[in-house]
Amino acid sequence: MTFNRLRSTALVAGILLMAGPALAEPLFWSTQAKPVEETQRMREQVLAGFPGGVDYQPSDEGPWITRIQAEAQAGRGTIAVLGGLHGDLSSLGANLVDLSGIDVSAVGPAMVELGRLGTTEQKYIPWMQATYLMVANKKALPYLPAGADINALSYDQFIAWTKALAEGTGGPKFGFPAGPRGLKHRFFQGFLLPSYTGSTVTEFRSAEAEVAWNKFKELWAYTNPASTGYGFMQEQLLTEEVWVAFDHVARIADAFNQRPDDFVAFPAPAGPKGRAFMPVLAGIAVPTTAPDKAQALALVAFMLKPETQIATLRATNFFPVIATDMPADMPPSVRASAAAIAAMTGAADALPALLPMGLGDKGGQFSQIYTDTFERIVLNGQPVRAVLDEEAAVLRALMIEANAPCWAPDAASDGPCPVK
Amino acid sequence: MSETTVRRAGNRVFVAAVVLACVWVLVPIYLLLVNALSAPAEVTGFPKRFWPSFDLASIRFFLGFRGVTSALWNSVQVAVLTMVMAIAAGAPAGYALARFDFPGKQLFRFMVVMTRAFPLPLLALPLAVLFIRVGLDDTVLGLAFVHTTLALPFAVLITYSLFSGIPYELEEAALTLGCNRVQAFLKVVLPLAAPGIAASAVFAFVISWNEVFASAVLTIEHRTLTAFLLQSLDVSPLPLKFAGGAALVLPALGFIFAVRKYLFAMWGIANR
Known part of the structure; x- marks a missing residue:
């Protein structure tokens, strides 16, 4: 009896969920900001400012790359924007859209060069850095x-x-x-x-x-x-x-x-x-299978805005890739790290x-x-x-x-x- | 040494073993709960208090984390679907293996176990490609299919040994008394086998509940709780690890507690 009831409920639930919700928010598939508190801050303090909202999903490197490969092979995908370290992104070159249209003049040229992955196309845009x-x-x-x-x-x-x-x-x-x-x-x-x-x-x-x-x-x-x-x-x-x-x-x-x-x-x-x-560099990229490329490019450009970069710093303790003024009310970890990073990168023997x-x-x-x-x-x-x-x-x-x-x-x- | 002292010593060893087994199981769960219910500062502090301070900051943050409740609901759905499908497909197979001789029986038994021989990280990529193409991608049902495949060998083999243990004479007696084959199965064999079937169902439930890799690759919006948590928990601060650990353990414990009657029955322990 109970088995039958369970089965019918489960099947009904399963069929209802087959449909799935409509995907309006761009999916940000990332290997960064995985700790739950950072994820929460990325969603509430960084990405909430993007018109229409963003679905930020952090993932381990294994599932992250398997998912991207699967979408590339299937020729159809749900992921709009990829976030990862230079090393994560460097193996994906062929599956990434050329981002040369994005304005990267504020980013250091050495980092922009890294984002080309040795090609003539801008494979990823520097997103944040750390050490x-x-x-x-x-x-x-x-x-x-x-x-x-x-x-x-x-x-x-x-x-x-x-x-x-x-x-x-x-x-x-x-x-x-x-x-x-x-x-x-x-x-x-x-x-x-x-x-x-x-x-x-x-x-x-x-x-x-x-x-x-x-x-x-x-x-x-x-x-x-x-x-x-x-x-x-x-x-x-x-x-x-x-x-x-x-x-x-x-x-x-x-x-x-x-x-x-x-x-x-x-x-x-x-x-x-x-x-x-x-120095550690993370970048953002757009896969060739992204469902809405214009929206994905807008999100990439949004991540480079000075206020987004500061919000990202607050959320993840990764530092901006563009030169920007630090507000005085940064958390203790940022103030302590920023001073030490400045001492290290600015040392005469750096x-x-x-x-x-x-x-x-x-x-x-x-x-x-x-x-x-x-x-x-x-x-x-x-x-x-x-x-x-x-x-x-x-x-x-x-x-x-x-x-x-x-x-x-x-x-x-x-x-x-x-x-x- | 008299017989009573020997027996008393034996009793003591038995009691000590029982206590040790209980401590072995209960202390980690106790520590998990105490730390989940403590304020973040107390989690890293030492010495620990015996009773938690019932500070709900960690738990509250955890439950307020976007997606936890829906991930929990997804996990329950996938696990229940897996359980139903694994038993619906596995129990008849187990019955057939136990009662009938057919060509390829040995091969079939071997092939069933073979499904466990391929590591999931290897299977996940082609599966994900296939699922995206047929539209099963990111659905509870699609994931339940994968988990059913993982749980099926156990369902088949457990029910096989279960049905083998029920004498065929009982069915024959029912047949002579006017039952047809289906009635004989439903009225005689099934009641005897029910506890064992329930146990293998619990097993299927737990396999699905604990599976991470397929869940992480095949679902994005419909993450199960395990995939959702294990991805982020291992790099999270200690207080959240404890809150998340408690959230993973408690539902599984509760489920096993609910069906304990059948589990005990399978092991032949009387239960009032």
Whole structure:
């Protein structure tokens, strides 16, 4: 009896839902602003201003790309606008509409160039940017080595600081996001190696790289061993499991927003070749299967307006791609990060190391090489020279297979980026 | 040692095992609920309080999040549809496997399990393309079809062993007493098999409830709660993770609690 009733109700409900609502709002399919609070703010504070409203749907990278491929293959789609990191979008080139008609004069030319994905068409428009920073609990500041300026630390001073912390508090107090969801590979690609070698790829197995990895081993001795499980350092900063941490600005924001007076953000340390850091760029694109292209283009242009850019910053802690004045009432995380980013990007020895590009769908394998190198040298204690030689061979093969030319800070190359 | 001391020691071990099993299951759920009902500042704080402060800030934000309630409703619809379709297709197949010999029976049993051999991330792309073309894309029914395929092997194999356990003589007796085949099934076999069928239905419900990848690719406006939450929860602050975790666990717990009678009956435990 109950089964029959259930079945008929369910079938009726199913048939009613087959129809589905009419899709008037453009669908914004994004890999960014996934945490529920950010999603909520994107919808209520950023996109609510677009005439007719926007349906903002964040998604994991796997389903995100599968869905786009499915719509491209079916030749028909519901997605109007795509949002993703440079790396997410770089493999989609053929499925993206040329956005040359959008006015990008306010955006830095280097970022606009990235959006062409190596073609003559504007495949995506820069949307927002971010980077990685160091954060310290104020309790850790008294342990700073004498004479060290927190805004201009060297790796040696930084290691001395973590050593003093470990010895002074009875346990390692530096936290590093080396868990499965942590962004450890970005630290090696964009911070540690360029600081010592001035390169991410070419000098992978140089003597300077060997020095860099040995420095990191030294640092690891004063790093909380639970780091291999860490993903978002704001959690361990808030629980005070660690006092000093490295992470993406969006992944430390909660620490500042919950306890603004307890933490300071500061630039990454500098090595012999400079203060290397990795800027992160997200872009917006329109798929060729977008149902209403005019509406999609209008939404892309809307995202570049100064007030939308400021609202996006408030919502996601990603910084504007256009030069604009910061209002005074920004949340604590933004104020703390903006100051540290300014100190880092404006430092005399600043050395920007871009996210990998031109690798297409090999981006994951590329990062895996750096993760493997870390795990073999630091976690398994294998000899640095031998590991670097072996992983360099893998890296060389990958660069040739992907036919990816060098990107900054490596010197431009004809053909695939060489690994010396 | 006398016999009574041995028995008493045995009892103690038994009681300890029961307590351990209960703690094993209940403590995570308890922590989930306590943290979901605490103020965000208390979630990261230590020591924890035994009783939550019943601060509803996390829960309220969570329920106010656009799409949670409709995602919950979608999940229920998909899971119920899956349950109905899996049993409607699986129970007759299980009955046929248990009662009749037919050519290709072994192959069929093998092929049914084969559907579980292909990882969903691999199937999702061609499925999504097909669904977009035929118009099943982003519908509750389309997703329920996929989940039914996932649940079907279990439905077939559970009901197969169930019907095998009911002696054919009972049906034959019913046939000699004037029933036709359908009546014999409905009046004799079905009442005996009902608890087991209900259990495999619960199984189908839970499979659908927990499935993420197909839901995330095949639906956009009609996300199920699991797809909706797992996409965003793992990168959300702790208090929201707990609120979302509680929201995922409670309905499934409630459903299993509602049908516990049948589950216990299947395991042969008396239930008053």
